[in-house]
Amino acid sequence: MWPAYNVMRELVSSKSRVRGREDQDIIAFPALVECVSNVSARPFGSAADVQDLLARQCLETVRWWDSIKYLDQEQKVRRWVGIGPGKVGRNLVGKEVGMRGMDTVKGGGVWAITDPIEIEEVLKGLEKTELLIEEEE
Structure with missing residues (x-):
């Protein structure tokens, strides 16, 4: 095994x-x-x-792009938060889901937490976009 x-x-x-x-x-x-x-x-x-x-x-090809597409297109996820060093994940997700401007997508947003100090800003952004998602539905 x-x-x-x-x-x-x-x-x-x-x-x-x-x-x-x-x-x-x-x-x-x-x-x-x-x-x-x-x-x-x-x-x-x-x-x-x-x-x-x-x-x-650990052994097979990771289907990261397919996972993002599934969440975006089939599950209609509109708010994304990446946690970890750097903002590469945020940028990649933003490109895939149609990020507009710095961090926003239609009805949501893409954020990255690379330092604990950023948590409050991300929470505010999530709160702000919560109403956008309700309006879209």
């Missing part, structure tokens, strides 16, 4: 170390937020899928 698969199996079956949640699994289903796999570019819905897809992601 693949080493990556064994690591993922352990992660999926592990219990939380967060105080007050020690009896809960780290990964629980059904999830509160739908998650899209980089391998299939589609949502998944079980702990077994997490194991399989994360292990496959």
